[in-house]
Amino acid sequence: MTGRPASRVRSQEAVWIAAALILAVLVLLPVYHLVVASFTTKDGLSLANYAQLFRVRRFQEAMLNSLLLGIASSVFGMLIGTLLAWLVSRTNMPYRRIIRTCVLGSFAVPAFVNALSWVLLAGPNAGSLNQLWMTLTGSREGLINIFSLQGLIAVAVATVYPLAFIFMHNAFEAMDNEMEQAARLLGASGVRAFFTIALPLARPALIAGFIMTFLEALALYGAPAAIGVPARVYVVTTQIWSLFEYPPQVGMAAALSLPLALVTVALLWVQRILIGRRGYSTIRGKSSRWQRADLGAWRWVAVGIAGVIVFLTFVLPNAVLVFRSLYRESYGAFSIGNVTLAHYKYVLFDYVDGLPSIRHSLATALAAATLAGVLALSAAFLSRGRSFRFSGVLAFLCMLPLAIPAMVFAVGLVATYSGGWIVLYGTLTILTLAYLTKNLPYAFMSCNAALASVHTDLESAARVLGASGLRTLRTITAPLIRNGLLSGWIVVFANSLRDLSASVLLYTSATTVISTAIMDVYYASQWGAVAALSVILLAINAVAIILGYRILGRNVLSPNT
Amino acid sequence: MSKLELIDVVKRFGDQPQAVIRGLSTSVAEGQILVLLGPSGCGKTTTLQLVAGLLAPDEGSILVDGRQVAGPGWGLPPERRNLGMVFQSYAVWPHKTVFENVAYGLELRSMSREDIRRRVQKALDLVHLSELGARYPSEISGGQQQRVALARAIVVEPSLLLLDEPLSNLDATLREQMRIELKTLQRQLGLAAIYVTHDQAEAMVLADHLVVMRDGVIEQQGRAEEVFLRPRTGFVARFLGVTNLLKGNLTDLASNSARLDVPGLGMVSAFLSDEVASSLKIGDAASASMRPLELALSATRPDAAANAYEGKIAERIFLGDLTEYLVQSGAIRWRVHVASANRFAVGDSAWVSFAAEVGTIVLES
Numbered sequence: 001m002t003g004r005p006a007s008r009v010r011s012q013e014a015v016w017i018a019a020a021l022i023l024a025v026l027v028l029l030p031v032y033h034l035v036v037a038s039f040t041t042k043d044g045l046s047l048a049n050y051a052q053l054f055r056v057r058r059f060q061e062a063m064l065n066s067l068l069l070g071i072a073s074s075v076f077g078m079l080i081g082t083l084l085a086w087l088v089s090r091t092n093m094p095y096r097r098i099i100r101t102c103v104l105g106s107f108a109v110p111a112f113v114n115a116l117s118w119v120l121l122a123g124p125n126a127g128s129l130n131q132l133w134m135t136l137t138g139s140r141e142g143l144i145n146i147f148s149l150q151g152l153i154a155v156a157v158a159t160v161y162p163l164a165f166i167f168m169h170n171a172f173e174a175m176d177n178e179m180e181q182a183a184r185l186l187g188a189s190g191v192r193a194f195f196t197i198a199l200p201l202a203r204p205a206l207i208a209g210f211i212m213t214f215l216e217a218l219a220l221y222g223a224p225a226a227i228g229v230p231a232r233v234y235v236v237t238t239q240i241w242s243l244f245e246y247p248p249q250v251g252m253a254a255a256l257s258l259p260l261a262l263v264t265v266a267l268l269w270v271q272r273i274l275i276g277r278r279g280y281s282t283i284r285g286k287s288s289r290w291q292r293a294d295l296g297a298w299r300w301v302a303v304g305i306a307g308v309i310v311f312l313t314f315v316l317p318n319a320v321l322v323f324r325s326l327y328r329e330s331y332g333a334f335s336i337g338n339v340t341l342a343h344y345k346y347v348l349f350d351y352v353d354g355l356p357s358i359r360h361s362l363a364t365a366l367a368a369a370t371l372a373g374v375l376a377l378s379a380a381f382l383s384r385g386r387s388f389r390f391s392g393v394l395a396f397l398c399m400l401p402l403a404i405p406a407m408v409f410a411v412g413l414v415a416t417y418s419g420g421w422i423v424l425y426g427t428l429t430i431l432t433l434a435y436l437t438k439n440l441p442y443a444f445m446s447c448n449a450a451l452a453s454v455h456t457d458l459e460s461a462a463r464v465l466g467a468s469g470l471r472t473l474r475t476i477t478a479p480l481i482r483n484g485l486l487s488g489w490i491v492v493f494a495n496s497l498r499d500l501s502a503s504v505l506l507y508t509s510a511t512t513v514i515s516t517a518i519m520d521v522y523y524a525s526q527w528g529a530v531a532a533l534s535v536i537l538l539a540i541n542a543v544a545i546i547l548g549y550r551i552l553g554r555n556v557l558s559p560n561t
Numbered sequence: 562m563s564k565l566e567l568i569d570v571v572k573r574f575g576d577q578p579q580a581v582i583r584g585l586s587t588s589v590a591e592g593q594i595l596v597l598l599g600p601s602g603c604g605k606t607t608t609l610q611l612v613a614g615l616l617a618p619d620e621g622s623i624l625v626d627g628r629q630v631a632g633p634g635w636g637l638p639p640e641r642r643n644l645g646m647v648f649q650s651y652a653v654w655p656h657k658t659v660f661e662n663v664a665y666g667l668e669l670r671s672m673s674r675e676d677i678r679r680r681v682q683k684a685l686d687l688v689h690l691s692e693l694g695a696r697y698p699s700e701i702s703g704g705q706q707q708r709v710a711l712a713r714a715i716v717v718e719p720s721l722l723l724l725d726e727p728l729s730n731l732d733a734t735l736r737e738q739m740r741i742e743l744k745t746l747q748r749q750l751g752l753a754a755i756y757v758t759h760d761q762a763e764a765m766v767l768a769d770h771l772v773v774m775r776d777g778v779i780e781q782q783g784r785a786e787e788v789f790l791r792p793r794t795g796f797v798a799r800f801l802g803v804t805n806l807l808k809g810n811l812t813d814l815a816s817n818s819a820r821l822d823v824p825g826l827g828m829v830s831a832f833l834s835d836e837v838a839s840s841l842k843i844g845d846a847a848s849a850s851m852r853p854l855e856l857a858l859s860a861t862r863p864d865a866a867a868n869a870y871e872g873k874i875a876e877r878i879f880l881g882d883l884t885e886y887l888v889q890s891g892a893i894r895w896r897v898h899v900a901s902a903n904r905f906a907v908g909d910s911a912w913v914s915f916a917a918e919v920g921t922i923v924l925e926s
Contacts, residue, residue: 178652181615182710184639185646186666186717196665200656 016382016394022375023397026437030412031404034261037415038254049255059256062239065149065228066218066260069235073156073217074164074210080157081164081209084306089172090198092292093302100169102310106162108541109318110498112222112515113534116522117317118155119226120324122146126527128320147231155223158313160213167212171205172198190293204275211271215264219405221501226522236260237407237501244505250415257408265403318538325531343528347521347536351529353509357517358536364428364513365496368435369443372492373485375436376443380451398444406438410502426508434506435496442495443488450484490548494541514540562627563588564721564753565595565612570621572607572777580619581607583777589721589770592751594744596785598764599774600800605757608774609725612755613646614639626720645714646723649730651706653698659685659709660694666717684716687746704735711743715750722747722754728763740766761801765789773797780926791834796926798850805851805895808925811843819922821849825892830867831920840924849920853898857914858886858905866914870895874909888913 041048053059087093088100106114121129122144130142145151179201183193199206221237229238236256243253295302328338347354379394401409413434417424424430454477462472500515507516514537521529565588572582582604589595597605610616612623617636622629625644630637654662663684667677685691688708698706707727714722724743728736744767747754756767764771765785772782773796781793792798795806809823819833819841831849833841841847862869872890879901888895888911895913905911 176650176652178648178650179654181613181639182646182648182652182654182713183665184615185613185642185644185723186713187640187643187669188665189640190638192669197654201654203656 015378019375019378019382020393020397023379023394023440026375026433027397027400027440030409030416030437031400033415034254034257034408034412037251037411038258040251049251052252053255053259058234059239062234062236062256063259065233066235066237068149069153069156069220069224070214070218072153073160074214076153076157077161077213077217078164078168078206078209080161080309081166081213082168082206084161084309085165085168085172087302087306089169090293091295091299091302093295093299093306095303095307099303099306099310102314103162103165106158106310106314108494108545109314109538110222110500110515110541111159111220112226112500113321113498113518113537114159114313114317115155115223115226116518116530116534117321118146118151118158119522120527120531121317121320122151126525128324146227149228149231149233152223152227152231152233155227156217156220158317159220159223160216161313163216164209164213167205167209168202171202175201207271207274211267215267215405218260218263219407219501221407221504222519225504225519237405240407240411241504244414248414250411250418253411254415257405257411261404261408264405268403321531321534321538323531324527325535327528329528343532344536347529347532351517351521353512353517353520354533357512357514358540360428360431360511361497361513361515361537362540364432364435365493367432368439368496369489369493371432372436372440372443373447373489376440376447376488377485379444380447383448384451395444395448399441401438402441404438405501406434406499407501407505409438410434410505413502414505425506426511428511430506431503431511431513434502435492435499438499438502439492439495442491446484446488446491447481450481450488453484454480486551487548490544494544497537497541497544562591563624564591564626565589565755566624567608567612568622568624570608570611570618570623572604572611572616573619579777581777582611582618584621585774585777585779586621587770587772587779587782589753589755591753592748593769594747594754594756594767595770595772596764596768597755597757597772597774598759598761598768598800599780600759603774604777605759605774606725609723609755609757611636612721613644613723614642643717643720644723645717645719645721647707647710647714647725647727649726651703651710651727651730653706653709653713655698657697658694659690659696659698659701662698662709663694663713663716666713670717680716681712684712687715687749688712704731704739707731707739711746715746715752720753722752724754724756726758727756729758729760736763743767765801773800775926791832791921792850792923793834793837794924794926795848795850798848798921798923803853803896805853805856806923807849807851807893808846809849811841811845811847811922814838814841814843818917819847821847821922823849823893826870826890829920830917831922832918833922837922837924841922846925848923848925850923851915851920853885853896854883855915855919856895856897858888858897858899859912859914860905860910862912863914867917868920869912869914871910871912874905874907874911877905877907886911 038049039045039047084099084103088096119127121127124130124142124145124147127142127146129144133139133143146155175198180193180197183197184190188196219237221241224235224238225241228235240253240256243249243256325343326339326341328340328342330338376398379398383392383395413430414425417430424433458480459472459476462476463469467475498515500519503513503516504519507513512520514533518530518533518537521533567585567587570582570585571580573580585608587595597608599605607616611618611631614630614636617634618631620633623631625642630642657665660681663681664677667680681694682691685694688711690705690708690712693701693705698709710727728739731739740763758764768785770782771785771788773780773788775796781788781797788797789801792801798804798806807821807823807826807829809821809829811819812822812828813820814833817833819831821829821831823829829849857863857866862871870890872888872895874886875889875894876887878885882901883898884901886897886899886905888897890913897913
């Protein structure tokens, strides 16, 4: 590399320092205050909060329940996800595309909405399935009670298995067909080739899948709050939330949060170690005709099982949501006269938090997505080419929030901004900060991938032809990374919109957002309003994604054009 | 007995109206290499996959060692055919060491640990990788991975070795070296092999029996020299190397020779094989193919040559040992390769000449 003009280097260094400072305030300050708060009691610095963790039974129960929920969700989630991924990518099961679309569609549904849908389906009294059962059989009791530990685990599995599916599906798709063919030619049966070649080759995805589904389940808040709490099953996240009831015990909440963050960091580190070293990328063969395993008549059994899974986890919950949002609260047989728009009218015009929460959600999500985009792009640009000794610092700061569950980060924000010089608690700004920081890694990854795909030769070619640096940026670089930037923006926007676990600690009656408003009407047992608001949330989400598709042409979720 | 026989094999892929393989018949003799040569999409890889058992034919049958392994709509699974295959991607398993890769097939044949170790070592010796058994594929070069794939395929002593463009991912120098090594190894082991490639130079070096494919049918097959020197069609003539292909109409037909009237040039006398003659009659359109190196270039009209045409040197291209001249005579632009010492300048007059047996009458295609 040749040297750059001295003045440019100096101005770049100034921008670098500014970016590093902003990121440090955004990311490190809340973590610092979180740690400090966990050691603080009204008598000053002490270990009292941590001592409580070991002394108080409900904290220990919560930690055990979280562990159980995490393990059960990740084991069952991986079993279901791997099975579906294999059926979809490696066999001749019919209707593969529809199954795949449904699994991926579950991603667009926020985890807590999925949990509420299941209450609407299988709540002991209000659940549609139970009402149907009672109408059909004349029984006085419902069929299923979702309010139980099993119910919570089932809903958590339904929430995390699409993640397992993605990991395994990508691994199976990327795997060269010839790897298994080579084993077959040497005398291995199809089953043997799968277990000795395909599955070991997917090891990185298996490890990542287990760890990510475990962490996802551990960080869940909506399902444990909606399903666990009524069943008196408490997990760490719901305990943290209860510590914020008056009088708030921020120090205690911080002490309960840190183990969550530590487990996350430790597992991400383990994942790195386990996957590390051995290179798995290989030269691809020519794209020979994809040979799918022929399941014979079993393929109808397979599609039956897959169909039931996606019906239960995607079709049914969303269908009941739409149905309940349009149907008057009533028991007894279905009647067309009960179809109504009253719930929508209520949440949009009569419910005091209805419209404001939608406005707040849109404003904070827009701000978070835009700011995250600007910050991530600057950081990605400045980290590019590694021209400074510390250029890795920006990337590290941007990626760090990945290791901090949203709720834990929110505790840190409360500890930082509810006293002292700057008080942001109770403002929309603190919500924006939470969304922005938590989603910074996704914005950064999009920008980085987009920039990495622009070879510096492309820019050099423009410079050699006489374009200035700025003109090159405007006419060459910017158009090439536009898609990556936009897809990052959409991801942050959608994630912000659907957040519940950070919002629930940060909102006040003046700053409700859609997710907290939904929980409020849920606690008030206004089922129709829950359904109507959820449908509105899903609709905004869908519009963002569809608009993205329109603009980007199908590359919404992959930054490289 | 042939190691492999393909009889009238037809393969269709579901939705496509035209079959990918349309009635293909050939055979591989003991200890010989059959090379399937053709442009991409000609069906050569599909043919190999049919032999391997990765696909089943729609019509025809496939025999290995005289035993039928595939017929219309059915086929033994690959693991029951006792074949060795080297893939274009090598398909060396990245989660197994070099030793474990090579040992995999032997483990499936439930041999003793000691036997496995001995035979793997012998196979690694053969491909000059004796020292690398403990390495992972990511820790060795592409050329070495290639050798691992080869060792893995031959260690199980297959009836037939299948090679699917195995050298196409190597750089040019290594490729030429591996060609020779592959040939030596195959001779040494006396293995019959099918080798798929689109590289005519590779095909020439390796083939005992050369099969040129196009659009799912065999365009021509035979010994490599035979196919190179006496192509049956214009396609084969062009695919096997640079040639002068002149279109015209047949005016005379005799045994083993014919005369062609080439518009804008005149009459050309050339060799005509019985096989090509059987599908031609006087007045039919046909072409004559002459390799540039077999043409002579002289300042004056040569006395004895059956074919001689005056022209002007349009371009001179220095190729090293040889010099290529583009000579314009009438409507025809000749490509002539001559030793570099032989000097003409652009604009000079010159005569292009050749004996009747130098040219070959080929079917148009």
